[in-house]
Amino acid sequence: MKVLTIETTCDETAAAVITDDLEVLSAVVASQEELHQRYGGVVPEIASRAHVQRILPVIDQALRQSGQKLADLDAIAVATTPGLSGSLLIGLTAAKTLAALSGLPLVAINHLQAHIYACRIASGREVFPCIGLIASGGHSNLYRCEGPIDFTPIGATIDDAAGEAFDKVACLLGLPYPGGPAIEHAAQRGDRTRYRFPRPLLADAGRLDFSFSGLKTAVRYQVVGVGKLPESLSLSEQEVADVSASFQEAVVDCLVGKCEQALLQTGYTTLCVGGGVAANGRFRQRLEASSAERRYTLHIPPLSLCTDNAVMGAIAIERLRAGLIEPLDLDISPGLVR
Numbered sequence: 603m604k605v606l607t608i609e610t611t612c613d614e615t616a617a618a619v620i621t622d623d624l625e626v627l628s629a630v631v632a633s634q635e636e637l638h639q640r641y642g643g644v645v646p647e648i649a650s651r652a653h654v655q656r657i658l659p660v661i662d663q664a665l666r667q668s669g670q671k672l673a674d675l676d677a678i679a680v681a682t683t684p685g686l687s688g689s690l691l692i693g694l695t696a697a698k699t700l701a702a703l704s705g706l707p708l709v710a711i712n713h714l715q716a717h718i719y720a721c722r723i724a725s726g727r728e729v730f731p732c733i734g735l736i737a738s739g740g741h742s743n744l745y746r747c748e749g750p751i752d753f754t755p756i757g758a759t760i761d762d763a764a765g766e767a768f769d770k771v772a773c774l775l776g777l778p779y780p781g782g783p784a785i786e787h788a789a790q791r792g793d794r795t796r797y798r799f800p801r802p803l804l805a806d807a808g809r810l811d812f813s814f815s816g817l818k819t820a821v822r823y824q825v826v827g828v829g830k831l832p833e834s835l836s837l838s839e840q841e842v843a844d845v846s847a848s849f850q851e852a853v854v855d856c857l858v859g860k861c862e863q864a865l866l867q868t869g870y871t872t873l874c875v876g877g878g879v880a881a882n883g884r885f886r887q888r889l890e891a892s893s894a895e896r897r898y899t900l901h902i903p904p905l906s907l908c909t910d911n912a913v914m915g916a917i918a919i920e921r922l923r924a925g926l927i928e929p930l931d932l933d934i935s936p937g938l939v940r
């Protein structure tokens with residue numbers, strides 16, 4: 603079996619062709635980073651328009667790279683939730699058109715579940731049952747994952763997502779978008795103990811939720827001061843590095859801590875981590891140390907499978923196997939999914 607997967611939930615236009623034994627025949631990602639950089643975040647209207655321009659060349663390239671024609675495939679899969687409405691609609695419209703033209707079945711992908719499934723693809727072996735953490739620009743969610751199509755939410759952020767906090771703090775510090783890689787880079791020369799920022803909800807071990815909004819505000823008060831505007835900010839390079847390192851450590855403490863609490867509460871012994879923030883070197887290092895100390899199996903995909911991509915859409919093969927095929931009037935579901 604071979605499936606074409608399409609991903610347009612946010613600001614990457616991506617397509618891939620994957621076999622049912624998870625061989626990646628092609629993988630194409632067209633990033634829009636440079637379009638959104640000057641705004642310090644993703645502008646939905648710009649993202650939709652860029653997807654319109656890129657979707658057909660990206661699909662075309664994925665098919666050509668894979669050496670497959672549409673007629674050689676067994677299904678068309680597309681991420682339909684969650685994401686930006688306009689962006690999701692471009693991917694879904696392309697997928698529906700291809701499915702209608704070819705008569706191939708249409709399969710829906712939950713983008714969050716796909717981020718966890720990236721661990722299955724990267725590891726090349728079974729990862730379920732596991733605890734799944736997604737830390738991305740829009741989500742910080744914990745799941746109990748019984749199997750590839752059986753996810754139960756057990757925790758989520760009550761305000762900002764981890765990646766969103768990185769992006770907002772980077773903006774405050776005058777660092778470029780996306781903020782995660784910029785903060786990680788600045789933090790390399792910083793002292794992570796210089797500022798003691800809060801670790802919201804971490805001490806509440808019975809609750810598997812996250813909260814990053816207060817942490818972001820604490821950074822703002824620390825570096826800008828109460829009642830002052832960030833425009834008046836004049837931090838030395840060392841101060842930016844120290845704030846970055848201290849902030850990054852606080853986010854990592856919360857993420858690693860809640861994963862440990864989730865494993866302890868459920869008795870699960872495998873952790874799968876996905877989403878853009880999982881590309882963070884300090885986070886990966888701390889997770890490795892935690893898994894060695896607490897003796898659980900850790901799966902984190904390589905960086906290219908942490909940020910948005912279409913390869914993780916291979917989760918569609920599991921749905922296809924389970925007979926979960928969608929009608930051609932399939933709709934998007936943009937809302938924040940737990």
Ligand code: KG4
Nearest residue numbers: 738739740765780782783878879882909910
């Ligand atoms: O999963 P993703 O590519 O898109 C969403 O579904 O949101 O995640 C993007 C988020 C952004 O907030 C970005 O700043 C963050 O992931 N990110 C990072 C790193 N690379 C990307 N955060 C921390 N450290 C990184 N190295």
Ligand code: ZN
Nearest residue numbers: 738877878910
């Ligand atoms: Zn994502």
